[in-house]
Amino acid sequence: MRDSQTNPAWDVLLDLSGPGPRHERLTRALRAVIRDGTLGESATLPPSRALAVDLGFSRWVVTQAYEQLIAEGYLAARTGSSTVVRWSAAGAGPAKPDRPMNAQAGIDLAPGLPDLRHFPRERWADAVREVLANAPHGEFGYPIPGGHPRLRAVLADYLRRCRGAVVDDVRIAFGVTDAFGRVCRALHSAGITRVAAEEPGWLKLREVATRAGLDVVGVPVDQDGLRVDEIPSGVRAVLVTPAHQFPTGTVLSPARRAGLLGWARDVDGLIIEDDYDAEFRYDRRPVGTVQGMDPARVALLGSVSKTLSPALGLGWYAVPPQWTDLVEPTPSPPALDQLAFATFLERGAYARHLRAARRRYRARRDALVTALGPLPLSGVAAGLHLVLDLREDAEAAAVVRRAAARGLRVSDLDDYRATPSGPGLVLGYGNLADGSVGTAARLLREAIGEEASRT
Numbered sequence: 001m002r003d004s005q006t007n008p009a010w011d012v013l014l015d016l017s018g019p020g021p022r023h024e025r026l027t028r029a030l031r032a033v034i035r036d037g038t039l040g041e042s043a044t045l046p047p048s049r050a051l052a053v054d055l056g057f058s059r060w061v062v063t064q065a066y067e068q069l070i071a072e073g074y075l076a077a078r079t080g081s082s083t084v085v086r087w088s089a090a091g092a093g094p095a096k097p098d099r100p101m102n103a104q105a106g107i108d109l110a111p112g113l114p115d116l117r118h119f120p121r122e123r124w125a126d127a128v129r130e131v132l133a134n135a136p137h138g139e140f141g142y143p144i145p146g147g148h149p150r151l152r153a154v155l156a157d158y159l160r161r162c163r164g165a166v167v168d169d170v171r172i173a174f175g176v177t178d179a180f181g182r183v184c185r186a187l188h189s190a191g192i193t194r195v196a197a198e199e200p201g202w203l204k205l206r207e208v209a210t211r212a213g214l215d216v217v218g219v220p221v222d223q224d225g226l227r228v229d230e231i232p233s234g235v236r237a238v239l240v241t242p243a244h245q246f247p248t249g250t251v252l253s254p255a256r257r258a259g260l261l262g263w264a265r266d267v268d269g270l271i272i273e274d275d276y277d278a279e280f281r282y283d284r285r286p287v288g289t290v291q292g293m294d295p296a297r298v299a300l301l302g303s304v305s306k307t308l309s310p311a312l313g314l315g316w317y318a319v320p321p322q323w324t325d326l327v328e329p330t331p332s333p334p335a336l337d338q339l340a341f342a343t344f345l346e347r348g349a350y351a352r353h354l355r356a357a358r359r360r361y362r363a364r365r366d367a368l369v370t371a372l373g374p375l376p377l378s379g380v381a382a383g384l385h386l387v388l389d390l391r392e393d394a395e396a397a398a399v400v401r402r403a404a405a406r407g408l409r410v411s412d413l414d415d416y417r418a419t420p421s422g423p424g425l426v427l428g429y430g431n432l433a434d435g436s437v438g439t440a441a442r443l444l445r446e447a448i449g450e451e452a453s454r455t
């Protein structure tokens with residue numbers, strides 16, 4: 001195919017059917033049209049924003065697919081901004097990169113993961129061994145709906161002590177995403193059809209709400225967190241990340257917390273608190289949950305995805321009593337995993353792990369902030385990621401592509417916005433090897449180019 005930028009029929013050209021999330025289906029479809037020669041070598045792909053509009057996908061979906069195919073060698077990010085095919089069917093196989101990938105290729109600075117190298121394997125294995133050795137036969141039956149009572153009790157205790165939550169009845173889910181889906185379906189069954197969500201925010205949860213039949217309304221965030229006054233009238237549910245706004249990293253200010261609770265009482269609404277990485281606050285103690293301030297108005301969601309590993313697929317939710325019966329209690333994660341986590345908590349291994357992880361992340365954050373020198377960073381006080389603002393005239397997507405071409409994965413701030421705004425990057429350091437901090441910073445500087453940073 002010739003210059004594909006002008007091709008108006010991407011939705012026809014690409015076969016997006018099949019299993020998997022959208023970005024995987026798009027990756028597969030693009031790979032297929034490159035491999036069968038429909039998109040010839042040097043064909044130009046549309047800008048991610050344009051293709052996203054054509055396909056009715058979020059821009060994140062398209063940038064993920066482009067990045068994947070750049071990493072595989074099917075596409076290349078050209079200096080400037082366009083993405084081109086660099087694989088030819090005649091050449092039988094992805095072409096050699098036009099310059100060698102950096103020796104440290106494969107550095108991932110996209111947010112999302114905790115430190116996988118430091119998963120507490122031994123202590124987790126001890127907990128599993130203890131469960132296997134001591135659990136009565138009855139525990140090997142089907143998981144109990146709502147979660148194992150032992151985990152529910154010990155987790156409630158943890159949330160009361162460490163997160164300032166007011167909870168008696170904690171239920172177990174597969175993670176925040178799963179718990180949020182259950183709450184959304186409960187909202188829908190109660191006749192609530194709209195949910196407000198922070199803009200920017202984690203778009204995956206918006207997709208979950210949409211799948212549950214809810215309309216999602218974006219509400220802006222500023223340096224004090226969610227602009228409560230901007231929640232449109234008629235909306236009675238809101239998803240927030242009060243302890244550490246994702247991705248900007250702000251904390252919901254005390255005045256906004258009070259305002260949010262006042263809003264919920266006024267509209268007889270539900271606040272859905274995504275407490276996803278609150279344990280990691282470096283410069284002072286973690287802020288407690290909003291749920292603890294008014295448990296009748298707040299559903300609290302959390303998981304071990306940031307504290308231990310998303311591979312465990314363990315999360316929880318505590319909803320106000322009037323919502324309990326509406327939220328589905330099944331399916332439940334494997335009972336033995338629940339018991340292992342209960343044991344892990346009871347033995348103090350979770351608290352020990354969090355203390356060590358906090359120290360490690362703080363040191364890594366300090367090293368990264370130092371290595372990035374005077375670049376304008378924000379959201380550095382907590383969590384596992386920070387935000388780098390780019391100059392107004394910079395194109396973040398081009399920086400992301402240039403970084404990918406150097407073997408460095410970073411995320412465009414626009415990937416977390418329904419409506420694109422000022423250019424910026426989200427840099428996750430949770431799973432960054434300590435030895436790679438300097439290289440990551442150097443590659444990022446190269447990708448940004450001196451002219452694009454806001455210093």
Ligand SMILES: Cc1ncc(COP(=O)(O)O)c(C=O)c1O
Binds near residue numbers: 175202305
């Ligand atoms: C804002 C936000 N909430 C929640 C989660 C965790 O979701 P889950 O528990 O489904 O893995 C993440 C993970 O990246 C996140 O970014």
